[in-house]
Amino acid sequence: MGLDIRCCSGEHTIADFVYSISILIVCQSLESMFPSIYSPKDIEREISEFWDSHQIYRKVKERGKEKFFFVDGPPYTTGRIHLGTAWNKVIKDTILRYKRMCGFKVADTPGWDMHGLPIEVKVEQELGFKTKRDIESYGIDRFVAKCMEYALKNKDMMTEQFKALGVWMDWENPYMTIKAEYIDSAWWCIKRAYEQGLLERKLRVVNWCPRCETALADAEVEYKDKTDPSIYVKFPIKGQEDTFIVIWTTTPWTLPANMAVAVHPSLEYAKFKALRDGKIEYLILAKELADDVLRKGGYELWEIVETYLGEDLVGLEYEHPLADEVPIQKNWRHAVYIADFVTAENTGCVHIAPGHGLEDYELGVQVGLEVFNPVDDRGVYTEKAGKYAGMHVFEANKVIIEDLRQKGLLLAEETITHRYGHCWRCKTPIIYRATEQWFLAVSKLKDKMLEEIDKVRWVPEWAGASRFKDWVSNAKDWCISRQRYWGIPIPVWICEKCGKWKVVGSIKEVPWENDLDLHRPKIDEVTFECECGGTMRRVKDVFDVWFDSGVASWGTLKFPFKMSEEEFRKIWPADFITEGHDQTRGWFYSQLGASVIAFGQAPYKTVLMHGFTLDEQGRKMSKSLGNVVEPEEVVEKIGVDGFRLYVLSSALWEDLRFSWEDARNVLRMLNIYWNAVRFAYTYMSLDKYRELPLDEVELSVEDRWILSRLESFNKLAVEAMENYHLHKVVRAFFDFVVEDFSRWYIQLIRPKVWEEKDSPAKLATYTVILRIVEKTAKIIAPFAPFLAEWIYQHFIKEFKHAEESIFFESYPKPDESLIDEELERAMDIVREIFEAASNARQKAKRKLRWPLRKMIVESKDEDVKKAVEMLEEIIKSQCNVKEVEVVREFEKDVAVKPNYKALGPKLKGRIKDFAKFVDSLGKDEIAEILTKGEIEFDGMKFSVDEALIVEYKIPEGYEYAEFSRGMVYVYTVLDEELKREAFAREVVRRIQEMRKELDLNVEEFIESVVDIDPKLVEGWEDYIKHETRSVKLEFGKPREGYIKEWDIEGMKVAIGIKRLES
């Protein structure tokens, strides 16, 4: 745009010339001061160097006052960071930068989760190991050293990746779960558990990974589809010929350990007489399920012989189906018991193996069954399993099925695909095994934990109130022991002689020399002497790695090793943590559990739960799908700031579907911001502007408007930040910058920047722009730190006194006195009117370059009237019309016709007279009828709707378009005067184009020859000369210089321009 402007007639003055020269000089240095193209890479490099060389991070850290205790959820040190990890840290960094700008002294210690099975598995793979025996023969000490090396190497690599994302954390001093002081924090917590009787060692059925040969916590079990046998087995009833109770199982390998059958007390069971292959059998199972099962079993006929409730079956004894193969089974009595967990599914009779099932175990304890577990750590049957000894359980399935078939006890065999637990790291299907393990008795703390959840602020609210509570209510005791090597050693020593425990609560109680040698196997050498004279040896287990991170909220503070309780209490609990929704059962939980044990309260005050990163189709990113997007790839294309803004632009708690298109769009918007700031920079630096107080300049209406918008944006940003709604800030930022600042304000003020140097209007504009740039940069600084800092260094510092870094500044507070809602509304209306006018012009094929005589806004809304009055000049210039008028009702030609269809049947023959009457009505009469809504004819009254068809016709020469509160009518007829102006502009436009094609500098003068009738642009010659920097303008055939033939509105026009040698 930039329409009706600078048509100041007159010759080029000396001042003009000087101005041109200075533009030239500015243009040359401009590119180095403020490049024309936004290049994230260059900016990031420059700013990184600046931050490093000026030690900005350290200085910012020192400035904080009031504490803000943030705890970093420690990423696990395997491999490189992925999109999700990057997103996570960017969220954290943005919040921390914001809090620092709010004056807080922020705890920004990053954490590293460095122990555990995942690393062991990776190292095993590197070394080509398959079993624990490989590790033991290699040497635990060497294996642990490898794990440490692996973890440290990855930590360093990931640190560099995080730094590259502009994440300001204390990378020199992270907390690491492998460090002595951290292990101290964990041991201290276990001691606290022990003192409260919450540390238990018990025989329990646990999730067991036969490959890793260790117990797994519920949180370490991953459910996915697995195909298993699904078999129906007949257990022979003792003392009753050909009578069986029928059970169903998907784990035939647990049958050698069967100890009982469970039925539901109130479910109906029946004994069926069934015929198969000419043989009669009696089968007991749930009545309602029998038909289905018997059909599967291939029975030809069956009938009910007897029915009973489950409770009636109690005590019914049966023979173990594999008693011959597993002789030890002959020592025990097998019978039917009742259990509430039995459901009316399959046969209604549940095979119970207390050594291999959670509920089985509980039932076993209750009724006094043997907990028989003939399976070793590797998932291989022991000698106790008789015939099956030495066989892996999963391989045993088919052997057992075959044995049952041979014995005639297999009723039916199918396969089933169901969700089955797998080891979270090595993906091996887990088994359930009864083993001795160490537990934290979380079940005793559940109520307290639920109570604490309520005291925490959850963002979004349902993260805690619904999702987390659900998990915690279902939580069982936490199995914290692992039969592995790379982990925090469990600090329990047991006397070999009397069995007494010693729980060590501090690393000071054991001898150690450097902070890393508390690991196995060294710690295993430490012994204590028991009161009884016996030797106390450490249990061999290490902690579940989730327990490591569970103590992070004090581990990060090095409490209690290096911090006093008094000091600790001033800081703890954490003000803020944030992680992905997978951490509901992970870190949110492990921390809550550990903390309730240690302190009886939640370790965090606010928890922000964020989503997962998915690919463009909404699938999880995974290597096997080949859809992984690396953060570096994105950064390469759109820069760190672009990346950060992109991942922060949608609601954090929802999954982020990565989209290249959207990511690139962020870059495009940043580019608009860049260009807008650069535009301002060009003229402000040319004019050597220095900051003026806002109240010393004469603000125009558009200045007041943009200031109001700016403060409204500021207000929204602060509110959103306080609610952790980061995406709202990003959206509002782009909205303000693109819509209000670039697309509208800059267009409006463009003419002003050409005014003479000390023009008050221009100074006001500069003052406003400086404020806009400063505030927007500060508001977005936590999100896009590089760009914000760059603008601060290159723009803000140029025009006002500033700090060393933008991060020394405080986050801007809105000045609500500058918010003028009425003006904002008025401008909204004006922008709508402008859009409608553009629309109408397009319909009438009147391009914006062509001035139009007048425009009428029709609306009954007082606000519209006020808006147009208030902002008339803006409408006129933007819409390129000479005159604008608001009316309540635009005078349209109204034509009315009789509604024959409706009135015909009523008036019958007199309808013709009515038609005549209607025809005879004058303009005023029609108007009156329409206002009244009634028409009187021959003593009868009809409503207008019924009697008339009303047609409106807008007057000749007008084109219209709708907006939300009315209509805009544009008078599109061009009179001679307008045509001359329009034509002049067409000519100017062509000459400018030619200047560009010749690559002329903006200040260079030319001579122009235009082959048109001079009358076409009469009165506009000087305008053309001025606009095109033509010293001479002639009409006629061009003969020299650059000549080009144009088509202007269907007319062939030759134009020639010649560069003037200076």
Added chain:
RNA sequence: GGGCCCGUGGCUCAGCCUGGUUAGAGCGUGCGCCUGAUAAGCGCAAGGUCCGGGGUUCAAAUCCCCGCGGGCCCA
């Protein structure tokens, strides 16, 4: 089977908590405009059963219930 979240134009999402004229953006598409931010920028248009069905209400994308589809977590 249970818990939570999501389901709005071709695509990505606002709006829903606190019900109220015509459901908004951006991208993409088509047409055009602008030209001293210019290897940029801008406008207009087409395009929607707001997942489906019930209910509450004068009024439902919005609140309630029942389904369907997707995701995560659990059993």
